[in-house]
Amino acid sequence: MCRGDDVNCPNFEAHFKAFREDINPGRRDFLRNGVLGAGGLAAVGAVGGLSLVTPALAQASAKNGPATPSDHYLPATSETVHWGYFSKTIKPQLEIDSGDIVTIETLTHHAGDDLERMVQGDEGAESVYLWTKDKKGVERRGAGSTDPNVYKIGSGDGKGVHIMTGPVYVRGAEPGDVLEVRILDCVPRPSANPDFAGKTFGSNAAAWWGFHYNDMINDDKREVITIYEVDATGQKNWAEAVYNFKWVPQTDPYGVTHTMIDYPGVPVDHSLTSRNFDVLKGIRVPIRPHFGTLGVAPAEADFVDSVPPSYTGGNIDNWRIGKGATMYYPVAVDGALMSVGDPHASQGDSELCGTAIECSLTGTFQLILHKKADLAGTSLEEMDHPMLETQTEWLVHGFSVPNYLATLGKDAQSEIYNKASIDDAMRDAFLKMRKFLMGTKGLTEDEAHSLMSVGVDFGITQVVDGNWGVHAIIKKEIFSGRA
Amino acid sequence: MCRGDDVNCPNFEAHFKAFREDINPGRRDFLRNGVLGAGGLAAVGAVGGLSLVTPALAQASAKNGPATPSDHYLPATSETVHWGYFSKTIKPQLEIDSGDIVTIETLTHHAGDDLERMVQGDEGAESVYLWTKDKKGVERRGAGSTDPNVYKIGSGDGKGVHIMTGPVYVRGAEPGDVLEVRILDCVPRPSANPDFAGKTFGSNAAAWWGFHYNDMINDDKREVITIYEVDATGQKNWAEAVYNFKWVPQTDPYGVTHTMIDYPGVPVDHSLTSRNFDVLKGIRVPIRPHFGTLGVAPAEADFVDSVPPSYTGGNIDNWRIGKGATMYYPVAVDGALMSVGDPHASQGDSELCGTAIECSLTGTFQLILHKKADLAGTSLEEMDHPMLETQTEWLVHGFSVPNYLATLGKDAQSEIYNKASIDDAMRDAFLKMRKFLMGTKGLTEDEAHSLMSVGVDFGITQVVDGNWGVHAIIKKEIFSGRA
Numbered sequence: 001m002c003r004g005d006d007v008n009c010p011n012f013e014a015h016f017k018a019f020r021e022d023i024n025p026g027r028r029d030f031l032r033n034g035v036l037g038a039g040g041l042a043a044v045g046a047v048g049g050l051s052l053v054t055p056a057l058a059q060a061s062a063k064n065g066p067a068t069p070s071d072h073y074l075p076a077t078s079e080t081v082h083w084g085y086f087s088k089t090i091k092p093q094l095e096i097d098s099g100d101i102v103t104i105e106t107l108t109h110h111a112g113d114d115l116e117r118m119v120q121g122d123e124g125a126e127s128v129y130l131w132t133k134d135k136k137g138v139e140r141r142g143a144g145s146t147d148p149n150v151y152k153i154g155s156g157d158g159k160g161v162h163i164m165t166g167p168v169y170v171r172g173a174e175p176g177d178v179l180e181v182r183i184l185d186c187v188p189r190p191s192a193n194p195d196f197a198g199k200t201f202g203s204n205a206a207a208w209w210g211f212h213y214n215d216m217i218n219d220d221k222r223e224v225i226t227i228y229e230v231d232a233t234g235q236k237n238w239a240e241a242v243y244n245f246k247w248v249p250q251t252d253p254y255g256v257t258h259t260m261i262d263y264p265g266v267p268v269d270h271s272l273t274s275r276n277f278d279v280l281k282g283i284r285v286p287i288r289p290h291f292g293t294l295g296v297a298p299a300e301a302d303f304v305d306s307v308p309p310s311y312t313g314g315n316i317d318n319w320r321i322g323k324g325a326t327m328y329y330p331v332a333v334d335g336a337l338m339s340v341g342d343p344h345a346s347q348g349d350s351e352l353c354g355t356a357i358e359c360s361l362t363g364t365f366q367l368i369l370h371k372k373a374d375l376a377g378t379s380l381e382e383m384d385h386p387m388l389e390t391q392t393e394w395l396v397h398g399f400s401v402p403n404y405l406a407t408l409g410k411d412a413q414s415e416i417y418n419k420a421s422i423d424d425a426m427r428d429a430f431l432k433m434r435k436f437l438m439g440t441k442g443l444t445e446d447e448a449h450s451l452m453s454v455g456v457d458f459g460i461t462q463v464v465d466g467n468w469g470v471h472a473i474i475k476k477e478i479f480s481g482r483a
Numbered sequence: 484m485c486r487g488d489d490v491n492c493p494n495f496e497a498h499f500k501a502f503r504e505d506i507n508p509g510r511r512d513f514l515r516n517g518v519l520g521a522g523g524l525a526a527v528g529a530v531g532g533l534s535l536v537t538p539a540l541a542q543a544s545a546k547n548g549p550a551t552p553s554d555h556y557l558p559a560t561s562e563t564v565h566w567g568y569f570s571k572t573i574k575p576q577l578e579i580d581s582g583d584i585v586t587i588e589t590l591t592h593h594a595g596d597d598l599e600r601m602v603q604g605d606e607g608a609e610s611v612y613l614w615t616k617d618k619k620g621v622e623r624r625g626a627g628s629t630d631p632n633v634y635k636i637g638s639g640d641g642k643g644v645h646i647m648t649g650p651v652y653v654r655g656a657e658p659g660d661v662l663e664v665r666i667l668d669c670v671p672r673p674s675a676n677p678d679f680a681g682k683t684f685g686s687n688a689a690a691w692w693g694f695h696y697n698d699m700i701n702d703d704k705r706e707v708i709t710i711y712e713v714d715a716t717g718q719k720n721w722a723e724a725v726y727n728f729k730w731v732p733q734t735d736p737y738g739v740t741h742t743m744i745d746y747p748g749v750p751v752d753h754s755l756t757s758r759n760f761d762v763l764k765g766i767r768v769p770i771r772p773h774f775g776t777l778g779v780a781p782a783e784a785d786f787v788d789s790v791p792p793s794y795t796g797g798n799i800d801n802w803r804i805g806k807g808a809t810m811y812y813p814v815a816v817d818g819a820l821m822s823v824g825d826p827h828a829s830q831g832d833s834e835l836c837g838t839a840i841e842c843s844l845t846g847t848f849q850l851i852l853h854k855k856a857d858l859a860g861t862s863l864e865e866m867d868h869p870m871l872e873t874q875t876e877w878l879v880h881g882f883s884v885p886n887y888l889a890t891l892g893k894d895a896q897s898e899i900y901n902k903a904s905i906d907d908a909m910r911d912a913f914l915k916m917r918k919f920l921m922g923t924k925g926l927t928e929d930e931a932h933s934l935m936s937v938g939v940d941f942g943i944t945q946v947v948d949g950n951w952g953v954h955a956i957i958k959k960e961i962f963s964g965r966a
Contacts (some may be wrong), residue, residue, distance in 0.1 A: 206932040211913060217928050226933040239937075240964075244929060280930050282965030285938045286958065346937050352913060353936035422905040426943060430694060430835060445700050446727060447763050449689040450709040453836035454722075454829050455768045459942040460909060460953065470943065475769065481723075482765030 052328060052379040052389055052440070053180065053370070060374040064172055065098030069366070072096055076105035076165045076360075078127040081341070083109070084142035084160030084264060086304045086314060088297040088333040092169035095335075098369035102168060103362060105189065106291065106343040109163045109264045110203035110358035113225050117201040118360065121192035125360070128163060129265060131253045138163075141264050143303040143413065153256055158263035159413070160306035162293045162315065166339035168367065173336040176372035178380045179296060179329045181338065181365055186289045186323040188345065189360035190232040200232040202239065202345045202359025205247075207261045210354035211463045223247035223261050225268075226279060228357045230287060230345045238284035239345050239357055245273040285346050289361055290322035292342030295386065299332040300405035301413070306341075308416045308467035311403040313386040317356070317462040318397065318471055319347045320390055328380060328387040331369075338367065351462040379440035385432055392477070396436055397461065398429025398470045417466040425470035429458060433472040441479065451478075535811060535862040535872055535923070536663065536853070543857035547655055548581030552849070555579055559588035559648045559843075561610040564824070566592070567625035567643030567747060569787045569797060571780040571816040575652035578818075581852035585651060586845060588672065589774065589826040592646045592747045593686035593841035596708050600684040601843065604675035608843070611646060612748060614736045621646075624747050626786040626896065636739055641746035642896070643789035645776045645798065649822035651850065656819040659855035661863045662779060662812045664821065664848055669772045669806040671828065672843035673715040683715040685722065685828045685842025688730075690744045693837035694946045706730035706744050708751075709762060711840045713770060713828045721767035722828050722840055728756040768829050772844055773805035775825030778869065782815040783888035784896070789824075791899045791950035794886040796869040800839070800945040801880065801954055802830045803873055811863060811870040814852075821850065834945040862923035868915055875960070879919055880944065881912025881953045900949040908953040912941060916955040924962065934961075 053061070072094055074080055080093045096102060107125055111118035119125045130137030136155075140146050144157030151157045173179060188200035204226045206212065213221065226244040249259045252266045295313025298304050309316045313329050321327060329336070340363060347356030375381040385402060388395040401407055401424070404416040433456055437448040455478055461469030536544070555577055557563055563576045579585060590608055594601035602608045613620030619638075623629050627640030634640045656662060671683035687709045689695065696704065709727040732742045735749045778796025781787050792799045796812050804810060812819070823846060830839030858864040868885060871878040883904045884890055891898040916939055920931040938961055944952035 204933050204937055206929065206936065210932070210936070211909070212917075212932050212935075215910070215914065224929045224932070226929070228937070238964075241930075241933070244933070280926070280934065282962070283930075283934060283938075284961055284964045285934070286960065348936060348938050349940035349942060350909070351936055352939070352941070353932040355936065357937050422909055422943075426694070426833070426905055426946060427698070431698065434695075443763070446689065446707045446709075447724075447766075449693070449695050449707070449836045450687050450724070450727070451763065451766060451768070452695075453689065453693070453831060453834055453838065454687055454711075454840050455766075455831050456835070457832035457942065458835070459832060459940065460905075463909060477769065478767055479765070481721075481767045 052387065052394070054378055057370060057374055057378050061098065061368060061370045064369045064371060065100065069099040069101055070097065072100060072102045074102060074104045074165060074168070076107045076124045076128060076163070078130065078137035081107065081128055081138060081163050081165050082339065083138045083140060083163050084156050084158065084306050086164070086295065086297045086306060086312070086339060087302060088299060088337060089302045090167065092167050092335065092337065094166070095169040095171060096367065097171050098367065101184070101364065101366045103364045104165050104340055105362045106165050106341050107163045107360045108202065108343055108358040109161050110205060110355065111360065112265045112267045113203040113205070114201060114227050115267055116193060117191055117196055117227065121194070129267070131265065131267060133253050143305040153258070153263050154252070154254065161264040162306040162342040164293065164306060164339040164341035167297060167337035168339070169335035169337060170367055170369055171335070173331045173369050174334055175299065175332055177331040178370040178375060178383055179331050179336045179338065180368040180370060181294065181327045181329065182368070183321065183323055183325050183363060184366055185364040186291070187362055188230050188232045188289065189362055198233050200230040200345070200359060201242070202228045202230060202357035204228060204353070204357050205261055205355045206353035207355065209464055211350065211352050228285070228345065230357070230359055237287055239287055240284060241280035243275045243277040244279045245275045248272050285357065288319040288322060288346045290319045290344050290347070291340050291361070291363060292317045292344050292347070292356060294321060294327060294340045295338070296329045296331060297333050297337035298405055304405065305413050307465050308404060309397070309399060309465060309469060310405060310467065311385050315342060315465050316386060316397055316469060317347065317351050317465060318388065318395070319344065320388060320395065324391055326389045328383060328389070330384055350460045351464050354464045379436070381439065393473050393475050394436070395471050395473050396429055396432035398425045398427070398432055398472065399467045400424040401467055402428050404467055420463070420466060420468045422460060422463060422468055422470060425468045426458060429470040429472045433474070535870065535877065537861055540853060540857055540861050544581065544851060544853045547852045547854060548583065552582040552584055553580065555583060555585045557585060557587045557648060557651070559590045559607045559611060559646070561613065561620035564590065564611055564621060564646050564648050565822065566621045566623060566646050567639050567641065568789050569647070569778065569780045569795070569822060570785060571782060571820060572785045573650065575650050575818060575820065577649070578652040578654060579850065580654050581850065584667065584847065584849045586847045587648050587823055588845045589648050589824050590646045590843045591685065591826055591841040592644050593688060593838065594843065595748045595750045596686040596688070597684060597710050598750055599676060600674055600679055600710065604677070612750070614748065614750060616736050626788040636741070636746050637735070637737065644747040645789040645825040647776065647789060647822040647824035650780060650820035652818035652820060653850055653852055654818070656814045656852050657817055658782065658815055660814040661853040661858060661866055662814050662819045662821065663851040663853060664777065664810045664812065665851070666804065666806055666808050666846060667849055668847040669774070670845055671713050671715045671772065672845055681716050683713040683828070683842060684725070685711045685713060685840035687711060687836070687840050688744055688838045689836035690838065692947055694833065694835050711768070711828065713840070713842055720770055722770055723767060724763035726758045726760040727762045728758045731755050768840070771802040771805060771829045773802045773827050773830070774823050774844070774846060775800045775827050775830070775839060777804060777810060777823045778821070779812045779814060780816050780820035781888055787888065788896050790948050791887060792880070792882060792948060792952060793888060793950065794868050798825060798948050799869060799880055799952060800830065800834050800948060801871065801878070802827065803871060803878065807874055809872045811866065811872070813867055833943045834947050837947045862919070864922065876956050876958050877919070878954050878956050879912055879915040881908045881910070881915055881955065882950045883907040884950055885911050887950055903946070903949060903951045905943060905946060905951055905953060908951045909941060912953040912955045916957065
């Protein structure tokens, strides 16, 4: 059934209206928790002012948008997505005001692993995945070359893999500002194939870029894809495996053979694979719907590989970036140019084998612009990295190389893959958390060191995206005794 | 008030009896959760057999102890502790049967940072911390030399720092067996100084071995100690800082000057320090009482530095090793020789600055022996590393070098400090979790890789113990759909 997320439904308009109303409780939760309301609503901190956005900043930022926010809907089609990169040069798909609410469809870039379950009958997904001997729905996939004389396996060369919906241009956003992105909702995209009504599917690829790959037992290197089923009705809070198969060489419609998973969206021909339906029987994976890749366009290059996360966010792959969470990004280019993709039904900290349960989702976001001039003295002042706020925690994200585009020179986008290190990401997370505690919370350096040792948890976000990640979590309740 | 944990209390016997009765609910919880009961009680798996100990193994292991378990009490005194090492060569302080329940006092090795709050009036702690120009309560501190012509700063040279109570000899335990250690209770040891009635104190040292030490702002290297207060009555579930001070050279009673924190138990003379009571105001650190160091004696060397964790457990520094948790250790020597120390009131994942809130605790443990011959086909078969089971999760612990004593040769105990690497610990945790999922849960290698990526969380246990640690957590509920 259409939940206001199927533009082909004859009753889409009515369903979408109902859907918008349905998210009001979510928005009310945000208000109740002391986060800035939409547009002109300035909220006081009901939980002791424990949002990164102070009431004063909320009031100041209210002027950046109209009094009444608008709602927008951005479907995922071959026209509204860009595949495999962030770019400051591409045309925005939507232009909005600060405070506006945007529902955005996102498609997994692993739907080619089972077109029957994840694409068939879904007009948006079909337009994106269209690939015949003459035409691709989305020609370029990756930040690599688009010159047939230069690229090796296809336009963009698969240097970057995520289907990104957007970008969204936020009026008035300029470098130095901060964009607050609240995730009001995050729901699975149901299979459009009537054979699989009420179900959603996702794909997990244990691929060559996985952490496990060089440690295969008996050195029997292989790539294995597991298809998972997710309950689209929301009654089961777990995913279950349906089948798995070993990747075998696949020849794409343009005639290029892919012996490995080296280019996104290659349609898998299952007459060539051997599907094993006796897989992970009785195993229930708790679902954690979230967006693996969400962020704004970097300034340093025209086309930026979507795989390594960076100071503008992107492919952070933290499963906590789901419903109820808020991300803060430093704006690097005019309009911010936010894009979202890489939807996941679930992922563990580390994303060990290379991917999560890659599963199309539809998200509803509220975007709020905070101008540089208003940030002085707040937690967001001179913030040069993405931050995550959940209902109960703040998180900083450390990377092997924090702003690799600026640091690693002209070959940054290939060089970053040689820099993968949890040790370095740990150091970066430590430095960012210290800065946060000293800057935002007014602690001395000595206070920050002690508190980080006794009250901050460091975890491994991912070890598969070139620029590896460590996150540091601090609970808001730690500050509940302060005036 | 004595809670059955103060041997000097005139009513100690009665209090201890009441205390034992008081822990019965905890023991009942364990039974209810399907873990083997004491002695002859064989439990069925009430939560779908989701303990590592199957009902069959529970029944088999019941024969290893008497039908009725005994209770024991091991106070911490200069006679019952060994300081800074594990050793297969030292005399057991207690000899027990499988299934017996042991209450063990543990003392923090940082009590010298504030003798007034953490030692004064406490007969056990005073006996351990005794140090005059003629005598030390515990002469040897560390696995280093005891020859005055060889050691540099004191007997044992501080190569290992933790005050360990024990060892406890478990009758019938032999190499190849597994020792199950259930933590039935874990309570703070109240300050014995009447000026601080109802309070417990702990120390956090941001020390030279901390992860932060080479990243001091302006390269202003210093060691800073923060004293925390913990509510010994159990009414507040948080700790608060009392004061901090910078370490200044301290001359110990034998006349050795310690310009750095290089030897445990040096009594701090606060007439030389400058105490800052305006510290971390309003910050409430959630308490997580646990034992930083708990394990059995390794076979590879006679005296083993207590700092680097190893295959026999030891200084794992995972805050989840608290009340309600169960540890499993591979037995390496006859009698297992379990010791416990390094009590913590709280710690974050990573233990960033070098220590936790180091705070004396008293623990109550039930020790159950599983014989090698009974382990075939169970989760504990050929287990060559420590495992942690909480009420809801299983955890494996990866280290930079899993069994460094065997791997690194004759200089292993110094060499390990050059091997610190989160990347290596991550790999070890991955390999151990894969083995667990394949061996225990019967998954194929491909199933294990997929499940680890979508349903297992990898976190950074500690980056300060030479042999750095990464833990992998899998929720038991993931298996709740299995027959």
